[in-house]
Amino acid sequence: MARGPDVGDLLDPNAPGPVVTGVVVRRISNVFWVRAPGAAAGTTAETEYACSLRARMRKEQIDIRVGDRVRISNLDGVNVTALITEVLERTNTLPRPPIANVDQVIVVFAASQPEFSSHLLDRFLVLIQMSGLPAAVVINKRDLVSEDSLSALVGSYRALGYPVMATSARQGDVEGLVSLLAGKVTVFAGPSGVGKSSLLNALDPRLSLKEGEVSSRLGTGRHTTTFASLHAIGGGLVADTPGYSHLEFPDWPPEELGWLFPEMVPWIPRCPLSKCQHDSEPDCAVKDRAEIAPTRFESYLRFLDELRRAHDRAMSSTTKVESATKMTGGGESARRLVRIDADQREDSRRVTRQRLAELAAKAASGELDEEELDDMAT
Ligand code: GDP
Numbered sequence: 001m002a003r004g005p006d007v008g009d010l011l012d013p014n015a016p017g018p019v020v021t022g023v024v025v026r027r028i029s030n031v032f033w034v035r036a037p038g039a040a041a042g043t044t045a046e047t048e049y050a051c052s053l054r055a056r057m058r059k060e061q062i063d064i065r066v067g068d069r070v071r072i073s074n075l076d077g078v079n080v081t082a083l084i085t086e087v088l089e090r091t092n093t094l095p096r097p098p099i100a101n102v103d104q105v106i107v108v109f110a111a112s113q114p115e116f117s118s119h120l121l122d123r124f125l126v127l128i129q130m131s132g133l134p135a136a137v138v139i140n141k142r143d144l145v146s147e148d149s150l151s152a153l154v155g156s157y158r159a160l161g162y163p164v165m166a167t168s169a170r171q172g173d174v175e176g177l178v179s180l181l182a183g184k185v186t187v188f189a190g191p192s193g194v195g196k197s198s199l200l201n202a203l204d205p206r207l208s209l210k211e212g213e214v215s216s217r218l219g220t221g222r223h224t225t226t227f228a229s230l231h232a233i234g235g236g237l238v239a240d241t242p243g244y245s246h247l248e249f250p251d252w253p254p255e256e257l258g259w260l261f262p263e264m265v266p267w268i269p270r271c272p273l274s275k276c277q278h279d280s281e282p283d284c285a286v287k288d289r290a291e292i293a294p295t296r297f298e299s300y301l302r303f304l305d306e307l308r309r310a311h312d313r314a315m316s317s318t319t320k321v322e323s324a325t326k327m328t329g330g331g332e333s334a335r336r337l338v339r340i341d342a343d344q345r346e347d348s349r350r351v352t353r354q355r356l357a358e359l360a361a362k363a364a365s366g367e368l369d370e371e372e373l374d375d376m377a378t
């Protein structure tokens, strides 16, 4: 799909008025809300413009996501509309929710109810780092535990270098979380029931998410992908849909897992074996010398085992695909199979576009229910 430099060519040099840069914060069908500095001279307040795409960008099906930084022109301060003329280059995109330019993922856990699980927190932290994003931790429901056990918990993860804050959404004690948000695009993650929706509501009552609403989208099937929105909170932008609802690790070389455990990192280069997995290798510097909390090392070994098994499975299925290709005679017939597959994908995209158009019409007339909104994203 055409992006980047090609898009710049579409800028209309004759577009009237100023051209400003903003962030896509919401999308419904082909309307994109872009948060950008106000058009009126002398204002610094930000405005959310309802924007359409330049015709050529629409025709070329430029892929624009919530979180994308865009240039907008034709700013109309009365109707609060504008035209997107260019998409700036992305630094990253999260597949679920589909958000671009994410700066950090905040993992929310409860100090209690549900019972705190360091293994589950470690899994989230590893998953987030595997996608190349910085992680921070919020321990919510601090009202349910003693100050001592809370500070032990907070301290143990702070010592690893992660920013950690404690909150109580119930008591409106969320300043620690606010301090993490300024100037950043943030996605929440964490198990259900820890208070993600409650925290979002405490941060901005206008969101009025039903408690449990965020987590009800975490299951499998139709609820796994939604059009997330970004909300301006605490000087940053926060996604209203959590990420990392699928807790399986991606394909990741087992010998590189150690790099995602900060307390192991300084010792890894001192292992005599270059691909040491810090398990049963002799003279392993990590095992012998790093100070690793027992629960952390247990997490490490569990994840290592998972990655090894996934790696073995991947190896054996590659072999199967290879032999299947040989059986079809390889060459032309294999290429034909690939082509059919591509045609089918194009068909399904066409059907999706058709369905989106119908849904957009329904949305405009206010007939849409939430399930259908969820479906729009799939
Ligand atoms: P989510 O699934 O992560 O979105 O969690 P919810 O926001 O739905 O919260 C789950 C339950 O925990 C609800 O009953 C909330 O009222 C409760 N809850 C949320 N935050 C707190 C808190 O700080 N302290 C206490 N005691 N309960 C909380």
Ligand code: ZN
Binding pocket: 268, 271, 276, 277, 278, 279, 281, 284, 285, 286, 287
């Ligand atoms: Zn080692």
